[in-house]
Amino acid sequence: MTNPSVRDWLFSAKTFVAAMIALYIALAVPLPRPSWAMASVYIVSNPFVGATRSKALFRAIGTVMGASAAVLLVPPFVESPYLFSVLVALWTGAMIYMALSDRTARSYVFLLAGLTLPLIALPTVTDPTTIFDVAVARTEEILVGIICASLVGSMVWPSRLGPTLIGRTDAWFADAQQFAREALAARSGDVVQLPRQQRLAATVKALDVLLSQLSYDHASPNVVTRAYSLRERMQLFLPVMAALADPLATLRRSAAIAHVPQFEPLMADVCKWIDSSLRRAREDATQGDTEATHLRARIASLRVSAPRGLAPWDGALLSNALWRVQQAIDIWEDCIALRALIVRHEGSWEPRFRHWRVNAEQVFVDHGFMLFSAISTIFFIVVACSLWIASGWHDGANAVFIAAVACCFFGGLDEPAPAIFRFFLACFASVIASGIYLFVVLPEVHNFETLVLVFAVPFLFIGTLIANPKFNLVAAVIALFTATFMSLAGSYDANFMVFINTSSASLAGLVFAFVWTRVTRPFGAEYFAQRLIRATWADVVRSASGQPIADERTFFSRMLDRLMQVLPRLATSGPHHHPSVETFRDLRVASNSLDLRHYRDSVAADMSEQIDRVLTNVRTYYELCVARRKRQPVPRGLIEAIDAALARIAQPGAGAAPGATRTFTAEIRLRDAVHALVGLRLSFAPLASGAPAAPAMPGPASGA
Incomplete structure (x- = not known):
């Protein structure tokens, strides 16, 4: 653990000041539980003003929603405790489902709405006439904390998200440079850099919430x-660079590479450009990248002047590799240019990478997983409420609420039990701290100034931990529970038995939540990774079928987002047939299948039949994988269908009428069809160490 920085201490001081202002206002009004105002400051506060504002707004909306629902539900159903428990559970489960479906900061609205109902409703079931007053009081206490946190965070040395965004993207650039360097130097089709792939994917995924703020x-x-x-x-960039490994490795293992002496110097120069372009952009962000333009010109020249002695397969392989390298250059240049524009806050941008796959922001949502998490929480709350009702424990409502908090916070994790256990440890630490303060320190405090002094040491230290992403949640929980367990009021009236009952109920609720998740969710990340992979197979089936796809951009965007979710869940293992490599290839199969669907209507009839045969074989193979819930060996018939289509489409004069030449547009479309077929061929039968070399494509028919 590193020592807190000056920035961390500054954030902690701002948060502490906001918390003390909120506590003072709540005591002065007075509100029934001033400690909730103080605790709300620590829950809402974030080192960045944008994150604090968004969290504050969404917490306020969620709190009002939950409080309103409590007011509506308690009076008519309080005489039917089991039915009331079911309604509370259904509300909380529905809010969890909606929170998990939104990967932006807006999910906080539903999370808080789900938590606020049991917070307000459960303690009032023994005296339902107080529900409106309690709902108003809890809302006021929380809103006081939210307003104080927002105002202090915005007015006192506000910290902006922009530099953090640049810092996160620069970390991504460092990993991406290394990933690109190894991909461009690939001599094996199974290049696995899983830790780096996982960091790249995790960085992209983490930007969802950051950008929404x-x-x-x-x-x-x-x-x-x-x-x-x-x-x-x-x-x-990640799947485009991963797609380079197969054609580059296959080309380098082929004797044909000796006929293209310009190829390796080009790859070396692309590596040097990727390594140096970010540095040059930082030094002079106003200049265009002339080196990238020069590299594209060299690629175009090499594609046009490829040696005539190359066999059709080798020529198609070279063209595919050059095409993918240019895609990588275009995307990388766009990334560099966009970073520079964000830093400068001005300037115009002309995208280099133009493709039908861009400009779609659809994310993949695993509704089955979300539904399971919601249903598990619903049954948990019903069971917990039933035990509370049967025991007659007055403070059992607190156990149900704290357990519901744990389920809501960690319901979206693949393995929530370890996180709930850490939550329990944080709660236990809070019980000890609040007990010491409540019965040892606070009896000696007689004014607000002294109260601020005795709170300063622990809460300033906790604030520095909240500023650290690694300890953020644990520190916020300790601050929350320490403040609420003390139950500060206008005068000191601590009761040891009340404190013991309240704190032991909270701990008991977390123990029950831990046991429940261990029993009902014994599977881990690997299980959910397999779910996502099978969903990818189903989409590949759809991409290779004749079924119309309303919006292919959205379709591909969902598949790409799902890949970003799969990678962090995969365990490190050996390189051969590694799940990360195979999942990248599944994405390429879907993309190439969609491309072939575009091209089939613009080629000759016999070519169209060849493409249909390929798509049918692709669809049949993935349908078998889906049916058996396991990746199957690639059938030889699928490889032969791809080879036959490549042999027909890549031959000279293909698609032209007898005695005629192909038009420029037809040439481009046929070349793109060849790229798609090569991509499929390498996805299904990649060249790997110890595997037989890819068979040479049949040459053109005599006289063609």
């Missing part, structure tokens, strides 16, 4: 738009 940070609309464009291209 950027508009609350006084960022201009242009900056927000460019930040989303940058994230989109960062997400595309």
Whole structure:
């Protein structure tokens, strides 16, 4: 653990000041539980003003929603405790489902709405006439904390999200440079850099919440738009570079590479450019990248002047590799340019990478997983309430509420039990701290100034931990529970038995939540990774079928987002047939299948039949994988269908009428069809160490 920085101490001091202001206001009004105002400051506060504002707004909306629902539900159903428990559970489960479906900061609205109902409703079931007063009081206490946190965070040395966004993207650039360097030097088709792939994917995924908070940070609309464009291209760069490994490795293992002496110097120069372009952009962000233009010209020259002695397969392989390298150059240049524009806050941008796959922001949502998490929480709350009702424990409501908090916070994790256990440890530490303060320190405090002094040491230290992403949640929980367990009021009236009952109920609720999740969710990340992979197979089936796809951009965007979710869940293992490599290839199969669907209607009839045969074989193979819930060996018939289509489409004069030449447009479309077929061929039968070399494509028929 590193020592807190000056920035961390500054954030902690701001948060502590906001908490003390909120506590003072709540005591002065007075509100029934002033400690909730203080605790709300620590829950809402974030080192960045945009994050604090968005969290404050969404917490306020969620709190009002939950309080309103409590007021509506308690009076009519309080005489039917089991039915009331079911309604509380259904509300909380529905809010969890909606929170998990939104990967932006807006999910906090549903999370808080789900928590606020049991917070307000459960303790009032023994005296339902107080429900309105309690709902108003809890809302006021929380809103006081929210307002104080927002005002202090915005007015006192506000910290902007922009530099953090640049810092996160620069970390991504460092990993992406290394990933690109190894991909461009690939001599094996199974290049696995899983830790780096996982960091790249995790960085992109983490930007979802960060970018949704950027508009609350006084960022201009242009900056927000460019930040989303940058994230989109960062997400595309990973699969594009991964797709380079197969054609480059196959080409380098072929004797044909000796006929193209310009190829390896070109790859070396692309590596040097990727390594140096970010540094040059930082030094002079106003200049265009002339080196990238020169590299594209060399690629075009090499593609046009490829040696005539190359066999059709080798020529198609070279063309595919050059095409993918140019895609990588275009995307990387876009990323560099967008980063520079975000830093400068001005300037125009002309995208280099133009493709039908960009400009879609659809994310993949695993509704089955979300539904399971919601249903598990519903049954947990019903069972917990039933035990509370049967025991007659007065403070059992607190156990149900704290357990519901744990389920809501960690319901979206693959393995929530370890997180709930850490939550329990944080709660236990809070019980000890609040007990010491309540019965040892606070009896000696007789004014608000002294109270601020005795709170300063622990809460200033906790604030520095909240500023650290690694300890953020645990520290916020300790601050929350320490403040609420003390139950501060206008006068000191601590009761040891009340404190013991309240704290032991909280701990018991967390123990029950831990046991429940261990029993009902014994599976881990690997299980959910397999769910996502099977969903990818189903989409590949759809991409290779004749079934119309309303919006292919959205379709591909969902598949790409799902890949970003799969990678962090995969365990490190050996390189051969590694799940990360195979999942990248599944994405390429879907993309190439969609491309073939575009081209089949613009080629000759016999070519169209060849493409249909390929798509049928692709669809049949993945249908078998889906049916058996396991990746199957690739059938030889599928490889032969691809080879036959390549042999027909890649031959000279293909698609032209007898005695005629192909038009430029037809040439381009046929070349793209060849790229798609090569991509399929390498995805299904990649060249790997110890595997037989890819068979040479049959040459053109005599006289063709």
